Amino acid sequence: MSTTDVPLYQPEWLELREDADAAARAPELLDPLRAWLAGPGLRPGGLTVHDLGCGTGSMGRWLAPRLPGPQHWVLYDRDPALLGRAAAQTPSTTADGSGVTVLTRRADLGRLIADDLAGASLVTASALLDVLTRDEVNALVAACAGAECPVLLALSVAGRVELAPADPLDAEIAEAFNAHQRRGGLLGPDAVTVASEAFAERGATVRVHSSPWRLGAGESALTAQWLRGWVGAAVEQRPELAPRAEAYLERRLAQCAAGELRVVVHHSDLLALPGPLPYGGGVS
Numbered sequence: 001m002s003t004t005d006v007p008l009y010q011p012e013w014l015e016l017r018e019d020a021d022a023a024a025r026a027p028e029l030l031d032p033l034r035a036w037l038a039g040p041g042l043r044p045g046g047l048t049v050h051d052l053g054c055g056t057g058s059m060g061r062w063l064a065p066r067l068p069g070p071q072h073w074v075l076y077d078r079d080p081a082l083l084g085r086a087a088a089q090t091p092s093t094t095a096d097g098s099g100v101t102v103l104t105r106r107a108d109l110g111r112l113i114a115d116d117l118a119g120a121s122l123v124t125a126s127a128l129l130d131v132l133t134r135d136e137v138n139a140l141v142a143a144c145a146g147a148e149c150p151v152l153l154a155l156s157v158a159g160r161v162e163l164a165p166a167d168p169l170d171a172e173i174a175e176a177f178n179a180h181q182r183r184g185g186l187l188g189p190d191a192v193t194v195a196s197e198a199f200a201e202r203g204a205t206v207r208v209h210s211s212p213w214r215l216g217a218g219e220s221a222l223t224a225q226w227l228r229g230w231v232g233a234a235v236e237q238r239p240e241l242a243p244r245a246e247a248y249l250e251r252r253l254a255q256c257a258a259g260e261l262r263v264v265v266h267h268s269d270l271l272a273l274p275g276p277l278p279y280g281g282g283v284s
Contacts, residue, residue, distance in 0.1 A: 011082060014056045016222050021126065022062050025154050026209035026269040030066055033122070036150055036273050037067070043121055046070035046098065050117055052109055052125040052140075053077055057086030059126045059154065064091045069098025074120075076107045110136050114146025122150050129156040129191035129270070130181060137187060141198040144272070151199070151272040155211055157181060158266040159189025161230070165260070169248045176234035176241060183237065192268045199272040211269045217259035224256050226265065 037047065046069055051059050054075040064071055071094050077083045083104040090102045107116070109128075117123060123144050129137060144151045159178050163170055181188025196206045215223045231249045235242050255261040 011056055011085060013225065014058065014082075016225060018056070018058045018061075020213045020215065020219060020222055021058055021155055024211040024213050024267060025062060026211045027066075028209050029152065029207060029269055029271040032207065032273065033150055033152060033271060034067065037121060040275075041121060041150060046072065047121040048072045048074065048119055049122045049124060050074045050120045051076065051086075052112070052123065053128045054086045055082055055126070057089050059124055060086065060090045063124065063152075064094055064100055066095055068096045069094030069100065071098070072101045072103070075102060075104045076109060076112075077104075078106060078108060080106055110139070112140060112143045114143045117143055117147035117149070120147045120149045122152065123147065124152040124154070126154045127156065129153050129195055130186070130188050132187060132191065133185045134187060134194055137191060137195050138198055141195060141202065141272075145199070145202040145204070145274070148274050150274065151204075151270075153192075153195065153270045153272075155267045155269065156192045156195075157189055158192070158210070158268050160266040162264040162266075163252075164262040165255070167248065167251065169244060172241065173231060173234045173245065173248065176238040177230055180233040180237035192270055195270060196272075199270075203275055204272040205274075205276055207271045207273075209269050209271075211267045213263070213265040213267065215263040215265070220256050220259065223261060223263055224253055226263070227252050227256065 047067060049063070049071060051057070051073060054060065054077050057075065060073055060075070064073065073090055075083055075086050077086070083106060087102045087104050090100060092100055094100060132140065159181070161174050178189055182190070187194055192208060196208060199206050215226070227249060231245050235245050252261060
């Protein structure tokens with residue numbers, strides 16, 4: 001990723017999606033992570049967690065209370081305003097009531113190296129893998145492998161969306177959106193597979209678990225904003241869709257406003273643990 005002063009995501013969008021993200025994240029990956037942190041990953045002085053592309057800090061708000069402390073969070077983002085917001089909203093205590101400290105780093109994640117992660121107990125990120133290229137994913141995996149710590153990468157797009165009621169244009173919009181996700185060499189829906197293979201090649205135990213958004217009448221504001229972005233990206237990729245896509249979006253937004261639309265947006269969470277586990281494991 002190139003360094004820029006323009007944030008990748010607007011804070012309003014990140015805040016709008018936070019509850020859906022929290023509900024979607026795979027808690028099934030936390031038990032093997034906790035076991036590793038309490039066993040081969042046990043380090044004096046508590047946990048040091050590096051949160052890459054932290055945005056408004058939603059991963060810290062979800063994860064810090066679910067891990068034992070004390071914890072020191074190192075937050076990375078290229079937007080200083082997001083860094084400030086994330087730091088201010090990081091939880092002050094952990095699962096056992098221990099304290100949390102925070103450090104922020106404005107950084108280009110495309111240039112991350114193992115030395116940047118020295119001393120890390122855990123590296124984590126949300127909605128990051130799918131906006132990287134293959135070279136960037138390989139560099140990220142190499143940096144994490146060099147740090148010899150677990151990696152929890154949440155909410156990467158899986159390339160599948162389910163809408164009910166169905167519409168004849170659903171599949172065409174989804175195909176164009178997925179092509180947009182892969183523009184310019186970005187991995188999009190292929191990111192978790194590429195990252196899983198890269199971690200496994202470096203001897204890690206990899207687990208992947210589904211983490212879908214399930215959006216109904218109670219999430220209409222998020223659904224409407226997601227629809228606009230989903231259809232907009234599809235039209236950007238295939239401009240010839242514009243006339244039909246405009247009518248499609250109007251239909252879908254009307255269904256959303258009426259509480260009639262249900263959407264499942266599929267994501268995947270990935271956990272990579274250094275080396276083989278004594279109690280088994282592997283890619284799932």
